[in-house]
Amino acid sequence: MLTAEREKFFALLGDADEPGATRFVLGLFDNGVPPEHLLLDLVAPVQVKVGEYWATNRWSVAKEHAATHISECVVAALSTRTPVPPTRGHVVVSCMDGEWHALAARLVAEVLRLRGWRTTFLGASVPAAHLVSYLHQEGPDAVALSCALPVRLPHAHRMVETCQRTGVPVLVGGRGFGPDGRWARVLGAAGWAPGAREAADLLERRWPPPDLPHPELDHLVDDEYPTLVKRREELVDLALAALRREFPAMARYEERRLEATVEDLCHLADFLSAAVYVQDSVLFTDFLSWMCTVLAARHVPPTSLTIPLRTYWEALYDFPRARGHLEAGLRLVETGRAGLS
Structure with a gap:
């Protein structure tokens, strides 16, 4: 069409x-x-x-x-x-704290408005405390939260949890929750929709849901996730040093490209932490597949990924869950299943 x-x-x-x-x-x-x-x-x-x-x-x-x-x-x-005059209930639409990709959420708000809902669009990166305060004041029938990047899932969990404590059921959407919404269920959201049409259909069909799901995060009882987050800077420094030793092309990088490399290493650490949070290697390997496409467009060989992945694996010798995700990532890159030649 x-x-x-x-x-x-x-x-x-x-x-x-x-x-x-x-x-x-x-x-x-x-x-x-x-x-x-x-x-x-x-x-x-x-x-x-x-x-x-x-x-x-x-x-x-x-x-x-x-x-x-x-x-x-x-x-x-x-x-x-x-x-369109509102004929249905009130839905607040917002992006997660730290989520700056607001257009998708705006489209959801517009479609709901066209379907007769009274919608309030709060825009990008709304802090959880301010969103909860607004929900207490307005008492909407639902809050729809958008998350484009799965690296934001730990923030998403906190926002879902705090919103539902106000008694307002949470509908989530966006690529950040996975193509099938699997991480929305892990975080305990009341509902998930892959797009604006599906969100509108869900609200019209059955809302609120009779039973709210429980978060599936029992693995967070250990300290692997918070410790991994604390070691982010150390991991990036180790990987950068390894690349300087083992990837000769780094010596020819101008400042802008070197900054992009450091940013990529930070993304690797952040997506690894998010995979540990929801205990799903698919989150990490999906990111690596996308990263391989980006690096191929920059004419950067897969070695630039395997070196930091191995460096993280060696440094995290006492992090069994993180190591498992890294091993899945290494298999993906080294066997060429990420679309690399």
Whole structure:
């Protein structure tokens, strides 16, 4: 659906043509395309493509930011053209604390509004204490929390827990909870939806759920996760030193590329910690598969991943769960199943 229109809209975003992109989408609306289709079958998939172009080094960060800003402006313009009186309950939509990817959550809020819900969109990175205070004041029927990156799951757990203590059931969504919502169940969220349509359908069909799930986090009784978080800087320093010794290309890195390498090593440590938190190697290996795609686009060989993975494994000799996730990651990279040649 809207295949040709997606190509046109993507081209307008690539040209940073905000007026043109807005006129194009509003023109489709004036010609009878339903607003929900424009949001979810045009803006959303094109924004995914924008992210892919950034990840594979075809677009700069600046170009991606400009495109995202235009998409947000288009959504706002479409919202002003589609007033819908609320006929259902009140839903608060927010991003997790530390989650700055707000467009997906905004799309959820807009679809719920179009379906007749009274929606309040709080935007990106809302601190848990402020969100809970707002829930106490407003007493909504549900709070919908968005998380784009699984590295934020420990924060997500705290937010889900504190929100549900107010008596407001929590619906979560976003790629951060896994493609099948498996980590939403682990954290004890009342419901999970893969997208805005599914979120709206779930709220219309059965809300609140009769029984709230219990978090599946008994493994956190040990101190492996908090200790791993404390050792993050040490692990990054060890991996960087190992790369300098064993990866000769590092000697030719300019400052910007060296900073990107340090950032990648931090991501490795953070995603490893998140995998330990939810006790699932898939979280870590999925990130490594994505990382391999990014490195391939930068023409960086897989050695640059195996060296830090082995370094972390050696340093964490008394961390059995973290070591298990690292071993799964090493198998993925070394056997080429991450799409590397």
